[in-house]
Amino acid sequence: MRIEPLNFTRSEDGRVLAGVAAGFARRHGVDPLVVRGALVALTFAAGLGVLLYALGSVVAGPPGSDLGEPHPPDTRRDLALGSITLGALLLVRSTGVWLGDSVMVPLVAVTAGAVVLGVVRSDLRTPGASGPLADFTSGRHSRARITIGASLVALGLVLVGFVDRISNTVRVGAFATALSLVGIAVAIGPWIANVAQTAADERRQRIRSQEREAMAAHLHDSVLQTLALIQRTADDPRRTAALARQQEHELRAWLYGDDPPTGSSFAADVQAVAREVEQKYDVRIEVVTVGDLPLDDDLRALCAGVREACVNAAKHSGVDRFAVYAEVGAEQVEVYVRDRGCGFNRAAAAADRQGIANSIEGRLERVGGEAVVESVVGEGTEVRFTLPRRAHVAHEVGT
Numbered sequence: 289m290r291i292e293p294l295n296f297t298r299s300e301d302g303r304v305l306a307g308v309a310a311g312f313a314r315r316h317g318v319d320p321l322v323v324r325g326a327l328v329a330l331t332f333a334a335g336l337g338v339l340l341y342a343l344g345s346v347v348a349g350p351p352g353s354d355l356g357e358p359h360p361p362d363t364r365r366d367l368a369l370g371s372i373t374l375g376a377l378l379l380v381r382s383t384g385v386w387l388g389d390s391v392m393v394p395l396v397a398v399t400a401g402a403v404v405l406g407v408v409r410s411d412l413r414t415p416g417a418s419g420p421l422a423d424f425t426s427g428r429h430s431r432a433r434i435t436i437g438a439s440l441v442a443l444g445l446v447l448v449g450f451v452d453r454i455s456n457t458v459r460v461g462a463f464a465t466a467l468s469l470v471g472i473a474v475a476i477g478p479w480i481a482n483v484a485q486t487a488a489d490e491r492r493q494r495i496r497s498q499e500r501e502a503m504a505a506h507l508h509d510s511v512l513q514t515l516a517l518i519q520r521t522a523d524d525p526r527r528t529a530a531l532a533r534q535q536e537h538e539l540r541a542w543l544y545g546d547d548p549p550t551g552s553s554f555a556a557d558v559q560a561v562a563r564e565v566e567q568k569y570d571v572r573i574e575v576v577t578v579g580d581l582p583l584d585d586d587l588r589a590l591c592a593g594v595r596e597a598c599v600n601a602a603k604h605s606g607v608d609r610f611a612v613y614a615e616v617g618a619e620q621v622e623v624y625v626r627d628r629g630c631g632f633n634r635a636a637a638a639a640d641r642q643g644i645a646n647s648i649e650g651r652l653e654r655v656g657g658e659a660v661v662e663s664v665v666g667e668g669t670e671v672r673f674t675l676p677r678r679a680h681v682a683h684e685v686g687t
Contacts, residue, residue: 297349308344317359322366326373333380510538526570533566554587554621555580558614561595569602572609579616581677586655590621590675593659596647597625597671605629605669621675628668634661 296315298307309327313320331337359365514535521527555577562573581587594612601610610627648671652659657675 295349298345305341306345308341308348311348312344315358316365317362318365318369319361322369326369329373330376330380333377334383336376336380510542511535529572530567530570533572534563537563552583553580554583554591554616555614557583557588557591558594558612558623561591561598562612565595565598565602569599570608571602573598574609574611575614576612577614581616581621586657586675586678587621589651589655590623590657590673593648593651593673594623594625596651597673600671601625601627601629601669604632617677620677621673623673625671625673626668627670631663631665631667631669633665634663 296312299310299314301310309323310320312318313323327337327341329337330340514531518528518531521531558577559575562575565571566573594614598610598612601607605627607627607629610625610629612623612625614623615621648661649659652673652675655675657673660672660674661669662672663669
């Protein structure tokens with residue numbers, strides 16, 4: 289019965305001596321350079337590497353033997369073999385059969401560096417290489433970076449190995465440790481940064497995906513539903529236009545976040561008044577607001593006057609589009625309601641048009657403001673509201 293770990297054949301391709309290292313590596317999914325480096329390091333540990341190579345030559349099968357599918361290459365197996373080699377070195381050191389730390393530590397460091405550089409070289413030659421090792425060795429100046437890092441680490445280990453022969457042990461030991469850490473940082477720092485950048489990119493992609501899903505859900509729940517209603521009411525132009533305007537307001541509020549709750553501020557109340565008149569009288573009102581204030585009784589009276597002016601424009605101007613402009617200044621609040629409709633003669637207005645005096649002008653006068661109505665027949669009407677700001681509302685919303 290053949291032992292599974294020794295179940296390998298000598299290799300004829302890429303062999304250096306008898307093909308033992310290459311055959312073992314190919315069979316067990318390990319890089320041949322790692323196996324050869326381990327054997328070289330163990331050779332200086334009481335000749336253990338030579339003994340293992342000789343044993344492998346005896347137990348290995350002849351080239352070309354059919355032993356089934358080999359293990360695929362795996363970086364974890366390289367690391368495992370490196371750990372086994374390190375453990376074997378420490379075991380030999382504990383027995384006393386040892387050339388001394390001053391010789392073995394630099395030797396092991398140099399051997400490990402040569403193995404790493406050899407693995408890097410073979411990996412760089414492999415097109416489409418992937419995995420942790422390929423990620424580590426990829427990128428601009430990767431070979432120079434790893435060479436410098438490995439050299440610094442080796443130099444630090446050499447200093448540690450000779451520390452017992454140098455005066456001021458603490459200072460030299462600290463310097464050697466710092467040098468080793470710098471070497472490790474140079475060697476793997478860019479790789480760690482690349483891993484962090486990849487994680488950040490994945491997080492951004494996930495956030496974008498969630499935003500797209502939220503947008504798709506909103507479009508389905510609002511815009512697509514409204515479009516379906518418009519298709520069913522295509523024979524009613526007024527209803528279709530009203531649905532389109534309502535959807536436009538909702539979409540703007542969702543996109544730009546400019547739709548605060550009704551009653552929370554002056555600008556929000558002006559917007560609410562305009563939407564109410566639009567829906568009730570099937571007109572389009574273009575609203576522009578500059579600045580904002582918290583609502584109080586005076587501003588509510590102003591908004592009520594604006595509503596009456598909008599209703600008058602919707603009912604009597606003869607046009608289906610007009611504008612409202614509201615501005616919060618340092619000393620007063622101004623609102624303009626303008627239409628380019630038929631206009632009217634104030635003196636000859638019908639009795640039902642006398643609500644201007646009570647619903648608009650009178651309402652503003654009672655709170656210390658003013659409403660001025662200017663109209664020219666055939667050109668349109670403008671209603672200008674002015675309300676002085678009081679001390680108790682002199683602060684802006686959100687400040």
